[in-house]
Amino acid sequence: MYRRVTRCLLTSHITGRRMMSQQNLHGKVAIVTASTDGIGLAAARALGHRGAHVVVSSRRKGNVENAVALLQSENIQVTGTTCNVGKREDRESLVNMAVEQCGGVDILVSNAAVNPFFGNIMDSTEEVWDKILDVNVKAAFLLTKLTTPHMERRGGGSVVFVSSVAGYQPMQGLGPYSVSKTALLGLTRALAPELAHNNIRVNCVAPGVIKTQFSSALWHNEDIVEEFKKQLSIKRLGTPEDVAGVIAFLCSEEAAYITGETITVTGGMSCRL
Numbered sequence: 684m685y686r687r688v689t690r691c692l693l694t695s696h697i698t699g700r701r702m703m704s705q706q707n708l709h710g711k712v713a714i715v716t717a718s719t720d721g722i723g724l725a726a727a728r729a730l731g732h733r734g735a736h737v738v739v740s741s742r743r744k745g746n747v748e749n750a751v752a753l754l755q756s757e758n759i760q761v762t763g764t765t766c767n768v769g770k771r772e773d774r775e776s777l778v779n780m781a782v783e784q785c786g787g788v789d790i791l792v793s794n795a796a797v798n799p800f801f802g803n804i805m806d807s808t809e810e811v812w813d814k815i816l817d818v819n820v821k822a823a824f825l826l827t828k829l830t831t832p833h834m835e836r837r838g839g840g841s842v843v844f845v846s847s848v849a850g851y852q853p854m855q856g857l858g859p860y861s862v863s864k865t866a867l868l869g870l871t872r873a874l875a876p877e878l879a880h881n882n883i884r885v886n887c888v889a890p891g892v893i894k895t896q897f898s899s900a901l902w903h904n905e906d907i908v909e910e911f912k913k914q915l916s917i918k919r920l921g922t923p924e925d926v927a928g929v930i931a932f933l934c935s936e937e938a939a940y941i942t943g944e945t946i947t948v949t950g951g952m953s954c955r956l
């Protein structure tokens with residue numbers, strides 16, 4: 684009996700160590716956009732706890748300073764800068780900083796998004812579409828284009844886009860935003876085969892309703908939350924950590940044979956395209 688328990692413990696210890704080593708991101712540099720709060724901050728933390736040097740950014744300097752201090756207090760190797768992903772010079776200086784100060788780039792998590800419009804899609808303006816597509820879609824692609832040559836130089840890498848359940852089924856009132864998130868599903872599939880020969884994997888996560896500032900309109904009212912819960916198998920709203928773990932998995936060696944995929948993180952909400 685004693686011997687069997689010891690063998691079990693030894694096996695689980697070895698399996699645990701193997702899993703740890705496959706998820707080990709020591710020596711990797713990870714850029715995460717919009718990473719001072721919500722899913723972005725949780726993703727930076729998850730990658731950092733696995734040993735990556737994380738480069739955090741957002742548009743406000745104070746938020747960047749707070750996030751850097753917070754992650755440093757958790758013994759995470761972190762560098763921070765301001766970056767509006769909609770601006771070419773900001774994207775370039777973010778990537779240049781990662782290369783100059785951290786030695787290169789291995790991972791890009793494109794997480795920033797905006798939604799400046801709520802209403803009937805036919806009432807949305809050209810300005811709304813320009814803003815949403817610039818930040819949510821074009822910047823994701825342009826950052827991929829900027830970072831992948833650096834990944835190639837280091838023998839490969841991983842890109843993860845943050846889409847949404849709304850990318851599968853447009854949410855009422857969020858037409859242009861939903862369409863931008865559908866575009867990321869396509870961008871993932873378009874990029875994956877082109878970058879695979881450089882050993883760069885491109886994947887995507889599609890969160891359901893996650894409790895962050897961004898989605899507060901969906902959860903500040905108990906009646907709305909109860910309505911949402913009816914669509915879920917797991918009867919709670921998601922947390923940023925629920926999504927961050929999946930992002931870290933996709934960036935790890937454990938996911939070495941996964942590319943061009945979108946993983947839905949929705950608590951069982953049905954997602955069909």
Ligand SMILES: NC(=O)c1ccc[n+]([C@@H]2O[C@H](COP(=O)([O-])OP(=O)(O)OC[C@H]3O[C@@H](n4cnc5c(N)ncnc54)[C@H](O)[C@@H]3O)[C@@H](O)[C@H]2O)c1
Nearest residue numbers: 717720721722767768794795796847890892893895897898
């Ligand atoms: N919270 C949810 O329920 C949910 C569901 C599905 C998808 N998502 C997606 O998850 C991602 C993160 O959202 P979140 O829920 O953590 O909320 P969040 O508000 O913490 O994150 C969005 C961030 O993007 C930043 N941002 C907006 N425009 C930017 C720009 N031009 N440059 C740099 N940063 C910019 C915002 O400042 C904000 O910090 C987004 O892509 C969002 O679409 C969220």
